[in-house]
Amino acid sequence: MSKLDKPEKILATALKLFVAYGFHGTPTSRIASEAGVSNGTLFHYFKTKDELVVALYTAIKEELNQYLAEKANETGDVKEKFRNLFRYSLAWALENRDAFYFIQQFHFSPHLGLVPDEEIRKQSEKHRNLFQEAHDAKVLKPLPPDLLMMLSINQINGLFQYLTAQTVPAENQPQRINDVFELTWTMIANPEKP
Amino acid sequence: MSKLDKPEKILATALKLFVAYGFHGTPTSRIASEAGVSNGTLFHYFKTKDELVVALYTAIKEELNQYLAEKANETGDVKEKFRNLFRYSLAWALENRDAFYFIQQFHFSPHLGLVPDEEIRKQSEKHRNLFQEAHDAKVLKPLPPDLLMMLSINQINGLFQYLTAQTVPAENQPQRINDVFELTWTMIANPEKP
DNA sequence: TCCTTGATTGACTAATCGCTCTATAAATAT
DNA sequence: ATATTTATAGAGCGATTAGTCAATCAAGGA
Numbered sequence: 392m393s394k395l396d397k398p399e400k401i402l403a404t405a406l407k408l409f410v411a412y413g414f415h416g417t418p419t420s421r422i423a424s425e426a427g428v429s430n431g432t433l434f435h436y437f438k439t440k441d442e443l444v445v446a447l448y449t450a451i452k453e454e455l456n457q458y459l460a461e462k463a464n465e466t467g468d469v470k471e472k473f474r475n476l477f478r479y480s481l482a483w484a485l486e487n488r489d490a491f492y493f494i495q496q497f498h499f500s501p502h503l504g505l506v507p508d509e510e511i512r513k514q515s516e517k518h519r520n521l522f523q524e525a526h527d528a529k530v531l532k533p534l535p536p537d538l539l540m541m542l543s544i545n546q547i548n549g550l551f552q553y554l555t556a557q558t559v560p561a562e563n564q565p566q567r568i569n570d571v572f573e574l575t576w577t578m579i580a581n582p583e584k585p
Numbered sequence: 586m587s588k589l590d591k592p593e594k595i596l597a598t599a600l601k602l603f604v605a606y607g608f609h610g611t612p613t614s615r616i617a618s619e620a621g622v623s624n625g626t627l628f629h630y631f632k633t634k635d636e637l638v639v640a641l642y643t644a645i646k647e648e649l650n651q652y653l654a655e656k657a658n659e660t661g662d663v664k665e666k667f668r669n670l671f672r673y674s675l676a677w678a679l680e681n682r683d684a685f686y687f688i689q690q691f692h693f694s695p696h697l698g699l700v701p702d703e704e705i706r707k708q709s710e711k712h713r714n715l716f717q718e719a720h721d722a723k724v725l726k727p728l729p730p731d732l733l734m735m736l737s738i739n740q741i742n743g744l745f746q747y748l749t750a751q752t753v754p755a756e757n758q759p760q761r762i763n764d765v766f767e768l769t770w771t772m773i774a775n776p777e778k779p
Numbered sequence: 780t781c782c783t784t785g786a787t788t789g790a791c792t793a794a795t796c797g798c799t800c801t802a803t804a805a806a807t808a809t
Numbered sequence: 810a811t812a813t814t815t816a817t818a819g820a821g822c823g824a825t826t827a828g829t830c831a832a833t834c835a836a837g838g839a
Contacts, residue, residue: 413695415609429788499690501607541743549739553732578772623818
């Protein structure tokens with residue numbers, strides 16, 4: 392127990408086991424033992440198992456958002472901002488496959504209902520603003536920006552699934568990612584705008 | 586027990602409960618009682634709970650595929666075939682929300698590993714062929730057809746999420762669906778082809 | 780030094796769950 | 810009519826699990 396402090400170690404272990412065996416398929420006792428702590432310690436930091444699951448979700452989301460905030464490109468034009476967001480989202484996903492998979496697993500589980508709507512909206516606020524501003528500037532197609540954002544996110548998810556399922560050589564991945572970004576951009580961008 | 590025979594009633598009840606409470610969040614005893622059968626009867630038709638989950642998945646997939654096969658347009662040009670596939674996929678999803686949600690829930694669960702790869706590939710064989718043929722005829726962009734199929738499927742998923750989350754008036758849905766199909770088509774189609 | 784507070788442990792429990800088993804009834808075959 | 814298989818029920822069992830609890834241990838403040 393040197394590098395990570397205990398709550399972090401518990402979360403890291405829970406992530407590994409959850410993606411392998413599912414939420415209810417992993418007993419808290421196993422999380423505790425594989426994390427090298429006792430059963431009681433786990434419940435000292437997380438009152439219930441559900442609370443642990445939700446804490447893991449928000450921790451991962453925060454990590455992703457912080458990463459994207461660091462890599463955000465504030466200088467380029469709109470398209471470059473979108474490209475950056477797209478590129479780094481995928482870079483993070485490929486570097487943190489379990490975590491990215493977990494996000495989707497969580498979204499299709501009843502645990503999603505335990506997170507307040509407000510919390511969820513806040514997590515994607517910055518991205519929503521980006522789409523809203525681009526929409527107001529007529530850079531995007533005249534469709535609801537929420538819809539275009541949803542489609543873009545699912546482009547990322549689909550490409551992630553493709554890159555992780557098929558064994559695409561790592562050196563081809565950046566090219567593929569850029570290809571799909573260009574597809575996505577022509578899909579959502581207003582062609583009448585320079 | 587009049588309309589549905591018992592295995593069907595069990596599957597229908599399981600679907601309702603699984604999407605509400607998750608796989609492990611719904612005891613077999615509750616499935617049985619809400620389906621109006623005894624615990625023993627459930628295990629008479631499905632040897633294990635896992636087998637029940639997988640049977641539900643394959644039953645839903647078959648129903649969806651049969652529906653799409655019925656609605657398939659064999660006459661029109663390629664784009665119209667794709668439009669039909671897109672449109673009816675969403676029509677079915679919106680008419681069978683629980684079932685469509687369940688498919689995704691299942692895909693992000695460890696139960697997916699219980700289905701042989703061969704079985705999964707067979708389920709999307711016809712659609713894969715459609716993409717392959719369009720690719721060979723240079724109708725699609727020069728990218729792997731598997732990738733383009735993955736992206737198209739995720740367009741459907743994203744639009745489904747949008748239409749079910751936001752309260753889009755039912756009368757606007759066909760328009761939105763067609764909008765997004767056109768986006769998808771310009772995304773995957775080769776513009777140099779008439 | 781004593782006291783308080785938080786961290787840590789692991790045995791323990793109450794409840795639950797998947798599944799079996801025995802018994803019986805219904806259907807089907809011979 | 811008899812035998813054989815299938816359907817149904819529901820009590821019950823063994824195993825597992827989330828969460829508790831009483832007992833130490835460590836750290837720091839007064």
